[in-house]
Amino acid sequence: MSNELETVHNTDIIICHDKNKRNRKLADQLLALFSKDTSYSSAVWSEQVYADNKVHISSQQWVIFIGNISEAENIKDMPNFCKFKKLNMKYGWIGTRAVIQVDEKFQFSSDDIKELREILIDLLPKDKKEELEKLAEKRGEKSVGALLAALTFKEFARLFIIMPMVNIVLTVKVYFELYKYLFSVTSKTLNMKKIIPFEYDYLLKQFYENGLKTFIEGSEDA
Numbered sequence: 001m002s003n004e005l006e007t008v009h010n011t012d013i014i015i016c017h018d019k020n021k022r023n024r025k026l027a028d029q030l031l032a033l034f035s036k037d038t039s040y041s042s043a044v045w046s047e048q049v050y051a052d053n054k055v056h057i058s059s060q061q062w063v064i065f066i067g068n069i070s071e072a073e074n075i076k077d078m079p080n081f082c083k084f085k086k087l088n089m090k091y092g093w094i095g096t097r098a099v100i101q102v103d104e105k106f107q108f109s110s111d112d113i114k115e116l117r118e119i120l121i122d123l124l125p126k127d128k129k130e131e132l133e134k135l136a137e138k139r140g141e142k143s144v145g146a147l148l149a150a151l152t153f154k155e156f157a158r159l160f161i162i163m164p165m166v167n168i169v170l171t172v173k174v175y176f177e178l179y180k181y182l183f184s185v186t187s188k189t190l191n192m193k194k195i196i197p198f199e200y201d202y203l204l205k206q207f208y209e210n211g212l213k214t215f216i217e218g219s220e221d222a
Contacts (some may be wrong), residue, residue, distance in 0.1 A: 011061065012040035016050045018067030026214040027066050031209060040216075047071070062216065064098045066200075083211055086119070087112055087148055089203045093215050100207055108187050116195065117145055117182045119180045120175065121203065128159055148176075149183045174198075189203050 013034060017027040027044045034042040045053075046071050051204075054071075057063065064118070065072040076099045081092040089158030092099060105180060108164075120143055129144065136147040148156070153176050158171045178198055185191075 011043045011062065013042040013062045014050070014057065015044045015064045015066065016044060016069060016071075017044065017045060017065075018047055018069050020067055020159075022200065023067040026200055030064070030066075030204065030208065062096045062098070062099065066100045066103075066204075068101065069099075072101065075099050076101065083214075084203075085207055087115060087199075089199050089206075091203060091207045091211055093211075098207075098211075098215050100200075100203055102196055102203060104192055104196060108190050110187050112191065113182055113187060114184065117179060120179050120182070120198075121145060123146070123175075131159060145183075148179050148195060170216070 015030050016024040024044070024046075031042055031044050034040060050057075050063075050069075050071065051116045065075070075094055075097050076092065076096060078094050080088055081094055081099075083092040087105035087108070090101060090103075121129070123176075124144075132144045132147055136142070136144055138146065139150070141147040141150060153173070156176050157172050159174075178195070181194060
C-alpha cells in the first residue's frame with residue numbers, strides 16, 4: 001500500500017477515463033503528449049482506480065476526466081465551469097479538476113449537422129483549404145463544402161496524405177467518408193456512433209491546443 005500511495009502522491013496530472021475503450025485510447029494519447037511537452041509527471045487511471053484512490057489525491061494534483069464519469073457530473077454543473085462549448089462537445093474546469101465530454105444524447109438539428117461539416121472543413125490545413133477553394137471556383141461549386149460533396153474519393157485523395165489532429169491521425173479515407181456521411185444524413189437519420197469518435201478527437205485537440213496551458217497555469221496561480 002505504501003508504494004501505491006507514493007505513486008499517487010508523486011503524480012502531478014491524473015488522466016481519468018470512463019469504461020469506453022475509445023476514451024482509454026484518448027487518455028493514453030494525452031499522456032504521450034504530456035511526456036513529450038511538459039515536465040509534469042502524469043498517469044492514466046480508469047474510473048475505478050480513481051474511485052479507489054480518491055481519498056489520497058490532494059487538491060494540488062490536476063485531474064482530467066475524459067468521458068461519462070460520475071465524479072465529473074458534479075464538476076461540470078458548477079458555475080463558471082465551461083471554457084469551450086460547441087454543439088454537444090465541451091470542456092472546462094474548476095480549480096485543478098477538468099472535464100472533457102461529448103453529450104451522446106444530444107439531438108442534432110439540420111443546422112447542427114451543417115456546423116459539424118464546417119468544423120471538418122476548418123480542420124483542413126490552410127494550404128489545402130486554399131487549394132480546394134481554387135478548385136471549387138474552377139469547377140463552379142459555390143463552396144469548399146459543396147466541392148467535397150461532389151468529389152470522388154480518388155480526386156480527394158490526390159490532395160492529401162494524412163489529416164493531422166493532435167497526436168491522432170484522421171486518415172484521408174475516414175475524413176472523406178465522415179464528410180460524405182454528414183452531407184447525406186438528416187437530423188432524423190443521424191447515427192451518433194458514427195460521429196462521436198471524431199468529436200472526442202476534435203475536443204481533445206481543442207483542449208490540448210487552447211485550454212491545457214490556462215488550466216495548469218490558472219490553477220497554479222489560484
